[in-house]
Amino acid sequence: MRVLGVDPGLTRCGIGVVDGERGRRARCVEVGVVRTPAETELPRRLQVVGEEVERWLDRHRPEVVAVERVFSQHNVSTVMGTAQVSGVVALLAAQRDVPVAFHTPSEVKAAISGSGRADKKQVAAMVTKILGLDTPPKPADAADALALAVCHVWRGPMLARIAEAQTRAEALAKNHRNRLQEASRAARRSGEKPSKGHRR
Incomplete structure (x- = not known):
């Protein structure tokens, strides 16, 4: 499985395959980082990130794109920029019929280090060890992108099976409800009872 991991951001957008x-x-x-001043x-910054993501998609042809799920933070402007980049990445992947998976920061940390509360330094160290790299990827955005990709390699098939099982269960429950209603x-x-007009 080839996964393109994206740690979305306007100032620095981490990308790793x-x-x-x-x-x-x-x-x-x-692995790399897209930077915009x-x-x-804003439109030009999104364009720069989008163009670089397109190049990575075309060059590496991933089977899945893994993106960090955006959560609200104290800095609203940062969250907005992150969400906008996530949207651009998802759109570009969809245009190429590449599935997009969103993982929360805690999911990625738990998959990589075993703890959902691991800090960036710990994540970078584990990514370095898992991938057999000589040195930790820098900046942290690059390490986070690789962590997202590794997380999906390890968790993606399991999540897909869970989703498939849930879909089957929902279909069975719907059929059961329909049968009960029909019964x-x-x-x-x-x-x-027959109406009075039909009585003899």
């Missing part, structure tokens, strides 16, 4: 399968050693294909207008209607029809 990982090859691997659950239970096997993962391999870093490429804070003084540049109830049939019981009401069979219990109806």
